[in-house]
Amino acid sequence: MEELQELRRYHDALPGAAPESIGAARSRLASHIHGNRRPRARRIRAVWGLSLTGAAAAALLAVAMTVVPGVTREAPDVPRDEGVEVPHARPSAAVTELRLRPVASARDLAGNAAVLASDEPEWSAGPTQWGYVKTLRAQTRVDGREWLRGEPAVTNTREQWRQLNDKAFATVEKGKLKIFKGSEFEVTYPYLLALPTDADQLLARIYETIDTENARNRASDLRSTQERAESRGKTPEEAKRLAEKSVPPLTRVQRDRWAFQLIAMGMGDAALPPRLRAAMYGAMAEIQGVRYEAKSSDLLKRRGITLYHVLDGYLRDEIFIDPKTYEYLGYRTIVVKDHKDGPFGTMKKGEIHNWDALIKVAVVDEAGQRPR
Known part of the structure; x- marks a missing residue:
């Protein structure tokens, strides 16, 4: 995993890689380690990571759905013709971890919070809620x-x-x-x-x-x-x-x-x-x-x-x-x-x-x- 360590070490000096780029790098690395065998496909299930203030987005996506801080819930199986769009899967914890930096200042804290927030669904609460x-x-x-x-x-x-x-x-x-x-x-x-x-x-x-x-x-x-x-x-x-x-x-x-x-x-x-x-x-x-x-x-x-x-x-x-x-x-x-x-x-x-x-x-x- 030396490549990933290098990515972490030089992260602060480079623009943040997109999650799909990091995922592709991981796949290439795994393929190389296992003798170029094609990795088995994994079915990724869409989930909503509901943070303390991310609750509002999910409340609008499911009728009468309420949120407790720190809870992660899977998106319900919603037929497309009901007009509710199931959000895309969030990046894995490993990918997110690579994008976070050690916190030693107020700016580090704010930067990490922005990274995590960028993975949350769009927030579109209505004015009468x-x-x-x-x-x-x-x-x-x-x-x-x-x-x-x-x-x-x-x-x-x-x-x-x-x-x-x-x-x-x-x-x-x-x-x-x-x-x-x-x-x-x-x-x-x-x-x-x-x-x-x-x-x-x-x-x-x-x-x-x-x-x-x-x-x-x-x-x-x-x-x-x-x-x-x-x-x-x-x-x-x-x-x-x-x-x-x-x-x-x-x-x-x-x-x-x-x-x-x-x-x-x-x-x-x-x-x-x-x-x-x-x-x-x-x-x-x-x-x-x-x-x-x-x-x-x-x-x-x-x-x-x-x-x-x-x-x-x-x-x-x-x-x-x-x-x-x-x-x-x-x-x-x-x-x-x-x-x-x-x-x-x-x-x-x-x-x-x-x-x-x-x-x-x-x-x-x-x-x-x-x-x-």
Whole structure:
């Protein structure tokens, strides 16, 4: 198998070989090893590898089919006249392994996620279907308690359904499903699903969103601050100077943190196409200050790898990722250095401000429907 080892060794310096090219090379090598005997034909059965966010594609290909993360299901035998196209077989695990690189950085992680996502079926969920997300959340001061330190004493499980056009959402309250009109989410499905699946273009769109939103908010804050100053007897010029001093522009580090958070919020609250999720990892990898960590454990004690960003050396935002499937596992914000937080007191090293884990995600046909 020296030829395959050479292919692996020089993979990073060469363009990625197509799966059919690698398959042909394997056949030639096997034929040579076995004295040019013609290899026996193998019948390849079409399968769907359903990843955490690849669930949406399969939900559309089979009526009422639901998805659980990490499950691989074979495509059903569907007659052609039913109008359902059975997807082509995915490359073998050996071929995929040759296309993956050792992970030592955020960019390596994003590259491998893109390789795996490229083997997934196209995602074509309809706007009236529902994204199902089940999460586990640790209780912290956000829920009226003290900031969490160490393992949480209390956790809450939450199920939610969001229509992909974000015209309705649903939750379970006291055992009963409640459906609400509109959306309560900062990052909407229409926005997410319109994002490019190219990492650089996606990041540019994210920064454009942040800059537009910040400009609008800052203009409003400047106006109200200046009006208050003028009501206290300041001249318009003095009031303007005071307003600009009290409402400074967004710093580069703050802008980068907002970009990281915006992407993370999109992954945590939605069922997404695998190619989009991989592009999100790629965009995160290009944000200045984002780092990779090889070992981590999430809220459910699942082994993971981490992408993180530290704001001004004291506040670390991080996402957890499955090291084999590259599925999104969860999010945490933790204080890594004591920090004076203005009138709000001092943030203490070790305080956990947010911590949640993604349990299940799928696209379903109606609110209240759960993955089996």
